[in-house]
Amino acid sequence: MAGYVLRRLFLILLVLFAVSLLVFTITSILPASVAHLILGPFAPPEQVKALELKLGLNDPILVQYWRWATRFMMGDFGESMLMNRPVAPLLAEAVQRSATLGICAFVLIALIGVSLGVIAALRHNRPLDHAISIATYLGIAVPEFFWSIVVILVFAAYLGWLPASGYEPLSAGFSVWLKHLVAPTITLVFAHLAHVSRLTRSSMIEVLASPYVTAARAKGLPERIVVIRHALRNALLPTITVLALDIGRLMGGIVVIETVFAYPGLGRLLVFSIQQRDLPTLQAAILVVAAIFACANLCADLLYAWLNPKIRYGRTVA
């Protein structure tokens, strides 16, 4: 087990390193002229030259990368071109806000999605299953940004219960803070529930058909015990993998949701930095996202390894 953990950690570091290379390559090498990208195609040549000097764009690529990487690891994420502020604290704030949103949504998705999936599997091929299946089918077909429009339409425009956008910090009052959080959270949950529910359902159906479940029934155990003790335990393992994958999609969803709801989190920062060609912020944001995603996957892997006896106890006893 310890070997497993170390291996995964090592791989993650490797991957993050490669991601940093990727990000740097795309943002610094791909565009024909980075300075023109930032300043626009019609910028006067003196400005372009000045910018190139300032950003050290005339140095060899490897030197640029090294400079960037070492500074990054020290915590200096550079300065935002747009806001003329250091990126790091900007990013920290944004991450905090997105984290609130993301974690609330994730918890709800996990609880509701898995429950729906398990229920649908237990009532396999009966009306409740069909109802849930149809609902989830619709769920995966609707794009996130559409859900957000619908939510705004229903809850903000018609019912007036929730504000259509914006964000208030906790300091402004708990209920106000909560109100601004609800609409984006609901939208995220609606958008991702279906996927988790469907995958849980098929995993559960597969487990319910497996020989050891039949054997458990053959022992005359009450159905409740068969489902919880035998089926669920084994069906939940692949569900962890599914949820881990879903974190990535959730993070992607946050980008769109935050844009629609003008929620000042990481996603919105990312979109802004792209629209404004704010390269340092863009580079830092993507790398932070990749790091968070990698950590989330690592936690999921470790949880899976912990729960799966085959990995936790590898050796042969008798």
Place this chain on the structure above:
Amino acid sequence: MGELSLESTAPALPRRPMPAQLKAGLAIVGAIVLLSLLAPWIAPHPWDTISIRTRFLPPSTTYWFGTDDYGRDVLSRLLMGGRLSLAMGIGATGISVLFGVPVGLIAGYFGGKVDEVLMRIADVLMAIPAIMLGLLVLAVTPPALWKTAVAVGFVYVPLIARVARSVTLGLANVEFVEAARARAESAVHILFREILPNAWPPLIVEASLRVTYAILLGSALSFLGLGAQPPSSDWGLMISEARAFIDRAPWIALAPGLAMCLLVIGINLIGDGLRERLDPRLKSQIARV
């Protein structure tokens, strides 16, 4: 009594009907494709003519889905936009299949170092959530719809490669492939004549589902302004532009949204129907008693 005389009468299996899902899916998607292809000819009004007088008209008999903030007929724009969404879906998926399947086949068949390297590269690309990778790629170049399709295709290459690889792994050690190696067949022959013909059913199913993801991702990128540009009637862009008027004229956003749902549901039905049809044929038909 010869040993062969009676083994020759294998019971004929009834021809299984096309699953209902497949029929429904083909019907829906077929209708959308048809309408989109014929759009320039059947659209009731020009899709890009600005007319101040006809702004924000609710759905009526002249304008079935109403008009938008520039007075353009939503239905006509919808029909034209359909072509863009279909092109996005098929184009992007085409790219990811074109690059992803060979990579997956090679990684799965040859294994070893080749597999390790290819999968690590895939890991790196998948370490960034899809939409963000797309954003990253599109950030460095002025936006255009075709570039979005390429970006989306690129984003999904590692996913398709993974699927192709796992299918290939499942087949690489099957006995009839070993039999081919026992005939000194070349790797090319084995990949294309033994493995691929058996690998394509799950790949087709995966590809068809991937089309829906491509359409959704592509329109999300357009929604964010990094794909189609005005005055294009790409559905994602339409929804994005309609946001400002959501309370005044909800139909501008609802029409493309519902259209997209319909298209995605249709393609999903096709994918599910294909899975029903293609998979069971490989399994034994007679129940073991």
Place this chain on the structure above:
Amino acid sequence: MALSIEGLTICYRVPGGTITALSEVSLFVPKGRTLAVVGESGSGKSTVALAVMGLLASEARIPAGRILYEGANLLALSPDARRRLRGAHIAMVFQDPFSVLNPSLRIAEQVGEGLVYHKGFSKQAALARATQLLHEVGIGEATAVGNAYPHELSGGMRQRALIAGALAAEPEFLILDEPTTALDVTIEAQILDLLEELKRRRGLSILFISHNLGVVRRIADEVAVLYAGEVVESGPTVEVFERPLHPYTKGLLAAIPRLAARQARLAAIPGRLPDLRQLPTGCRFEPRCPFAQAPCQKPQTLRGMSGTRTVRCVRAAELASAPWPELGAPPPLPPRRASLDTPAVVATEEVSKTFTLNRGLAALTFEGWRPAIRPVRVRAIDGVSLTIARGEVLGLVGESGSGKTTLGRAILRLINPDGGRVLIAGEDITRTPQAALAPMRRIAQIVFQNPDSSLNPRKTVGEIIARPLQRFAIVPAGEVANRVHALLDRVRLPAHYVDRYPHQMSGGEKQRVGIARAIATDPQFIVCDEPVSALDVSVQAAIINLLADLRDRLNVAYLLISHDISVVAYLADRIAVMYRGRIVENGASEAVLAPPHHPYTEALLSAVPTITRADHDRIRLPLEARHSSKTTGCVFARRCPRRIGPTCDTDAPPVRQAGPGHSVACHLPFASTNQ
């Protein structure tokens, strides 16, 4: 009667019709006795077990019949009442111990859970009792095993644990569905011993389901033979096996290769099962029966014969003493030409292959606090030397983990050996690059075990057989079709099969296509890797006969790999016995099958359940084979009942000649194994 099944009929709805799995089946299990239900695939025997347990699939319908247990009709009980019977009164042991245990629960928990729900035990009490039960089923380290997870145990251990779990709530009736099919024969023998003892000690009534007549002979008091969902014969086991009345039973018994008496030719049952969706009104066996006459077209009923015997055959009385006819003997062939002076077509010298189960970082573990890389290595084959002459059949016998499959593949360079040499037709091919092996591949081919996966499902039979012809340009393009027809004829398949796809054929037919593919290039040597293990007994005989004929006509050598020593004994000129990667005995068949032996061969031979041999003292091997630490001594020493002493553990056993061409690797002097 402990259990009476009366007139049970079960149907399944499937796309394309209704399958009648059982037709008015009646079976009786007396108290304290064992009834075996015998049949091949499609006979319905597993359905009987599931019906008694109440675990049939939801598509099943029971239009008629009763199942009486202790007087009560199980089918009339409520689901809850039936559930309470399960485990506490009627318990079941399933076939495959590998998938029937919950991978996430410890063994003791799974063994004891029945007690918690049926007898109201507390968790601790249940665990304690579980450990006792594990001990009762012969597991030495009961506590350690109880704490382990299923994946940490070997097959025999798992099956013992399953039996313990079934007995936990003290049922009176036990159903066993092919409990030893997935196990090695030496382990099977242990499990059968265990079952006999448990039955005696606890007074169990047992319903035993199997296709293996040898096992049935050993363990069952009464037997019922099922065919296509009907009971065709029943009665006391010994009587049914010694004087079978129904033609199907006669055919089954005639199709089994016997160790004790080597037959000239095995009798095969031609044809295949009737379509269970459209059953004939007359005798269901009639199309395949060599004794069929006009009265057989009418519906057959079960008639009582002498004693408790019943038979479903209108001609049973007159055919009572008629044996199953041997298939028309093939025309006399020139005498077998396997001689020792022709150069060997295959020779291996000290071939070895070691597999590393994890590589690089995956092998990282911690010893205390220090990191270390400890890859797990398995020596699949360890210094194997053997030769096969032209036209000779060498049978390679061994159980799981012996390395026999690896050896077959290593000889053909489908796996690359780590050490030693492999020579084919005199040429050393050990290090030849794969690209240069084409000429060797033409003369050395392979037949695989599993008919379902050895043929490409997307190719027709014609394409499958034609491919080797095209690849090696055996005949010009225009001649290929003719040659394919000739090959189909050789393997006794009709010519119109050329357009068939594998999923349209039966297991036996697919295996024939695999054989046709292998002989297409006119090879000198074929590795037959468990060619009949995946087939029903009646079909096995036909394939074995085919292999024998081809050997004679084509003068091709076989390496016949099998775990079933009876099959090997029938076909092979010489036998090599493998254990944990080494050849422990090698010689002519008659020599190996008769003493003096290697102790492992001795144990293997005595463990094989046969139809004819009465119970006599059997040799039992303790523990099981597992890949564990290397040893400088004999690999068999840990389990050897004849172990002399420390010499066996430290010194490699010398290879000694027990007779001309008969070598045994053992420290024991031969006189002591001569019984």
